[in-house]
Amino acid sequence: MDYRILGDRIGLRRLIGRGVGVGVLLAAIAVYILGATSDPRLRALKELVLDISAPATGMLGAPVRMVRQGMDDAGEFLDMAAYNRQLREDIVGLSRWREVALRLEAENAQLRALNKVTLAPRFDYITAQVVGNSGGAFTQSITINAGRAQGVRPGTVVMDGTSAIGRVVALGTNAARVVLVTDASSRIPVVLKPGDIRALLIGDNTGRPKLQFLSKPGRATKGQRVLTSNHGGIFPKGLPLGTVEAMVDNVVHVAPSADFGRLEFVRLVIERVDLTIDSDAVLIVRADGRVEQERPERAVAGEDE
Amino acid sequence: MKAFWLSVLTVVLVLVTCIGAILLSHVALGVGPVSTPWPRLGVGVVFFWRLHRPGTMTVPLVFVMGLVQDLVLGDIPGAGALSLVIAVLVLDRMMPMLRTMPLPWRWAGFGAFAVMVFALEWVLTSGAHLSFQPLDLVLVQGATTFLTYPLISISMRQVLRIGRTPRRGFQG
Numbered sequence: 359m360d361y362r363i364l365g366d367r368i369g370l371r372r373l374i375g376r377g378v379g380v381g382v383l384l385a386a387i388a389v390y391i392l393g394a395t396s397d398p399r400l401r402a403l404k405e406l407v408l409d410i411s412a413p414a415t416g417m418l419g420a421p422v423r424m425v426r427q428g429m430d431d432a433g434e435f436l437d438m439a440a441y442n443r444q445l446r447e448d449i450v451g452l453s454r455w456r457e458v459a460l461r462l463e464a465e466n467a468q469l470r471a472l473n474k475v476t477l478a479p480r481f482d483y484i485t486a487q488v489v490g491n492s493g494g495a496f497t498q499s500i501t502i503n504a505g506r507a508q509g510v511r512p513g514t515v516v517m518d519g520t521s522a523i524g525r526v527v528a529l530g531t532n533a534a535r536v537v538l539v540t541d542a543s544s545r546i547p548v549v550l551k552p553g554d555i556r557a558l559l560i561g562d563n564t565g566r567p568k569l570q571f572l573s574k575p576g577r578a579t580k581g582q583r584v585l586t587s588n589h590g591g592i593f594p595k596g597l598p599l600g601t602v603e604a605m606v607d608n609v610v611h612v613a614p615s616a617d618f619g620r621l622e623f624v625r626l627v628i629e630r631v632d633l634t635i636d637s638d639a640v641l642i643v644r645a646d647g648r649v650e651q652e653r654p655e656r657a658v659a660g661e662d663e
Numbered sequence: 664m665k666a667f668w669l670s671v672l673t674v675v676l677v678l679v680t681c682i683g684a685i686l687l688s689h690v691a692l693g694v695g696p697v698s699t700p701w702p703r704l705g706v707g708v709v710f711f712w713r714l715h716r717p718g719t720m721t722v723p724l725v726f727v728m729g730l731v732q733d734l735v736l737g738d739i740p741g742a743g744a745l746s747l748v749i750a751v752l753v754l755d756r757m758m759p760m761l762r763t764m765p766l767p768w769r770w771a772g773f774g775a776f777a778v779m780v781f782a783l784e785w786v787l788t789s790g791a792h793l794s795f796q797p798l799d800l801v802l803v804q805g806a807t808t809f810l811t812y813p814l815i816s817i818s819m820r821q822v823l824r825i826g827r828t829p830r831r832g833f834q835g
Contacts, residue, residue: 390741394791407734419690490689495800496788499737
C-alpha cells in the first residue's frame with residue numbers, strides 16, 4: 359500500500375521508518391533540552407549509568423595502569439640513589455616545619471579559646487582512585503571510585519596532593535563524577551595573593567582557566583597565587599588552585615597547580631561539624647594535628663554542690 | 664531457529680562492541696593533559712554497524728548509544744545523541760553506496776559522518792553553555808577519531824565473522 363506525502367508516493371514500511379526517525383529526533387531534542395537545563399529528572403539516569411560504568415571502566419583501565427606503573431617503577435629504579443638522597447633531605451626539613459606547625463597550632467587554639475571563637479569547619483579526607491576521564495573537547499571531568507556509600511556528597515571538593523582540582527557534580531553509590539576547574543561550567547570565587555584581589559575563576563575547557571570580575575582590574579600580576587575564597591560556600595577558604603600565568607588580550611589566565619595528566623588518586627574533602635569553644639574550655643592539640651576540646655575539673659571544692 | 668539465534672547474537676555483538684568502545688574512550692589513561700581529546704571510538708563503531716548491519720543499528724539504537732556515550736563521558740545529556748541521530752538521518756542515503764566500496768572510500772564516508780557529528784555537538788554544547796567552546800580541541804578530537812576508523816573497521820570485521828552474523832534488511 360502506498361501513501362502520498364508532499365507529492366511523493368512512498369510504501370508503508372518506508373513511512374513507518376520515517377515516522378520512527380522523526381519520533382527519535384524529537385525524543386533526542388527533548389533529552390537535549392532537559393540536559394542543557396540540568397533538569398533533575400535526568401539525575402536518576404546519570405546515577406545509574408555512573409554506577410554501572412565506573413567499575414567497568416576501572417576493569418578496562420587495569421592493564422593500562424599496570425603498564426604505566428611498570429614504566430614508572432623502572433624509571434624510579436634508575437633514579438633510586440638520587441631520589442633517596444633527596445627524600446632524606448626533605449624529611450629533615452619537614453620535621454623541623456612539623457614542630458613549628460604544631461607549636462603555632464597550639465598557640466592559635468589557646469588564643470581562640472580566649473575569644474569564644476567558633477572554629478571554621480575542619481576537614482577529613484578520603485582517597486579515591488580515578489577510573490575514568492572524559493578526555494573530550496566538550497567537557498573536562500573525571501570519574502572516581504568513591505560515592506555516597508563512602509560519605510561523598512554533591513559539591514564535595516576534590517584535591518590532588520595539595521591543590522583543589524574540582525568538585526563532585528554527580529553521585530552514584532560507589533562512584534562519582536568530578537567536574538574539573540578547567541571545565542566550561544566551572545565557576546570558582548578566588549582571591550589572588552599577595553594583593554587580596556577577589557575574582558572569579560572561569561573554566562573554558564582548555565588547560566588555562568581565566569579570571570573575570572577582578573575586584574581591582576589591571577592589578578593582577580604574573581606569579582600571584584590563586585586561592586579559593588569561600589564565597590559561595592562550596593570551596594573552603596585558602597585552597598591553592600594555581601598561579602597567574604599571563605594576560606592575553608586583557609584576559610588573565612591561570613596555570614593550575616595540579617598535574618591533570620597524572621591524576622591517579624585524588625583526595626576528597628569531607629567536612630566535619632563546627633567546634634565552638636567557650637572560655638572554660640582547653641584545647642588539646644594531638645601529635646597528629648587533631649584538636650579536641652576538654653572541660654577542666656572545677657578547682658574549687660564544693661562548687662558543684 | 665538457527666537464524667533467530669544468529670539474529671540475537673548480532674544484536675548482542677552490536678550492543679557489546681558499542682558499549683565497549685564507549686567505555687574504552689572513557690578509560691583514564693593518565694598520559695598527557697586531561698584536555699587532550701581522546702578518540703571517540705563509540706562514534707566509529709556506531710558508523711560501522713550502521714553501514715554493515717543497518718537493520719540492527721536502527722535509528723532508535725543510534726539514539727540510545729549516543730545517550731549512553733553522553734552519560735558515560737559526562738557530556739550534556741542529549742547533545743551527542745542528537746548529533747548522532749541527525750548525522751545518521753542526513754547521511755543515510757550514502758550508506759548503501761559505501762557498503763560495497765573499499766576501505767578508503769568507507770573511511771572518507773566516515774570522515775563526513777565524523778565532521779557532521781562533531782560540528783553538531785560543538786554547536787549544541789556551545790548553545791547549552793551560551794558561549795562558543797574552544798574549536799581547536801574539537802578539531803583535534805575529530806581528527807583522532809577519524810584516524811582510528813581503519814582500526815575499528817578491521818577489528819569489527821573480525822567480530823562480523825563470529826557466527827557469521829546475518830545481514831538483515833535495511834529498514835531506514
